[in-house]
Amino acid sequence: AQSVTQLDSHVSVSEGTPVLLRCNYSSSYSPSLFWYVQHPNKGLQLLLKYTSAATLVKGINGFEAEFKKSETSFHLTKPSAHMSDAAEYFCVVSSTSGTYKYIFGTGTRLKVLA
Amino acid sequence: GAVVSQHPSRVICKSGTSVKIECRSLDFQATTMFWYRQFPKQSLMLMATSNEGSKATYEQGVEKDKFLINHASLTLSTLTVTSAHPEDSSFYICSARKQGVLGNSPLHFGNGTRLTVT
Numbered sequence: 001a002q003s004v005t006q007l008d009s010h011v012s013v014s015e016g017t018p019v020l021l022r023c024n025y026s027s028s029y030s031p032s033l034f035w036y037v038q039h040p041n042k043g044l045q046l047l048l049k050y051t052s053a054a055t056l057v058k059g060i061n062g063f064e065a066e067f068k069k070s071e072t073s074f075h076l077t078k079p080s081a082h083m084s085d086a087a088e089y090f091c092v093v094s095s096t097s098g099t100y101k102y103i104f105g106t107g108t109r110l111k112v113l114a
Numbered sequence: 115g116a117v118v119s120q121h122p123s124r125v126i127c128k129s130g131t132s133v134k135i136e137c138r139s140l141d142f143q144a145t146t147m148f149w150y151r152q153f154p155k156q157s158l159m160l161m162a163t164s165n166e167g168s169k170a171t172y173e174q175g176v177e178k179d180k181f182l183i184n185h186a187s188l189t190l191s192t193l194t195v196t197s198a199h200p201e202d203s204s205f206y207i208c209s210a211r212k213q214g215v216l217g218n219s220p221l222h223f224g225n226g227t228r229l230t231v232t
Contacts, residue, residue, distance in 0.1 A: 034220060041228060043224050101160060102160070102209075109155075
């Protein structure tokens with residue numbers, strides 16, 4: 001069975017400083033992993049995805065994530081935070097068969113301080 | 115491309131009435147759509163998987179008679195909350211996967227519906 005753990009429920013950074021949002025996964029098979037962002041009262045927007053190609057994945061808005069099999073991690077990073085990055089971020093693992101359901105992490109709320 | 119439109123964005127209804135939420139894939143066909151519920155400051159909980167032309171598959175603990183799902187075409191799925199009660203108040207989000215792509219391809223999400231039952 002697949003599962004995903006987001007280690008921090010809240011992260012605060014100052015504008016212009018790096019962002020690190022942590023995610024660990026558990027999967028019996030080679031997983032498909034995603035990061036989504038949700039702004040208040042909105043749906044989810046895909047930031048990036050890992051589907052067994054390059055381990056360093058670049059996404060939109062300057063975000064990237066590195067798949068580390070040895071550490072079962074897929075942490076999301078950004079070199080310099082912007083005020084508009086303040087939102088809820090979800091790490092997601094997709095089941096590997098059937099309807100490929102998404103299994104969501106509990107989310108990390110990113111706060112960007114001026 | 116890959117736009118999912120969800121309507122309405124907000125709805126307020128009285129206890130005991132039914133509410134229908136629509137989820138449309140605007141520029142692609144979706145064999146499978148998923149319905150989620152999100153409580154305040156919490157993650158998304160999968161309610162059911164909707165397959166075009168067949169019955170929806172509900173997750174454990176979700177009442178199929180209360181949350182009716184219809185996926186009548188490759189571009190439209192509806193969720194009807196029947197006999198709504200205040201505890202059904204929540205944020206409902208749909209998502210869709212393009213027809214014919216790999217199963218692990220990304221889902222595309224609607225903007226959600228805020229349901230308030232008074």
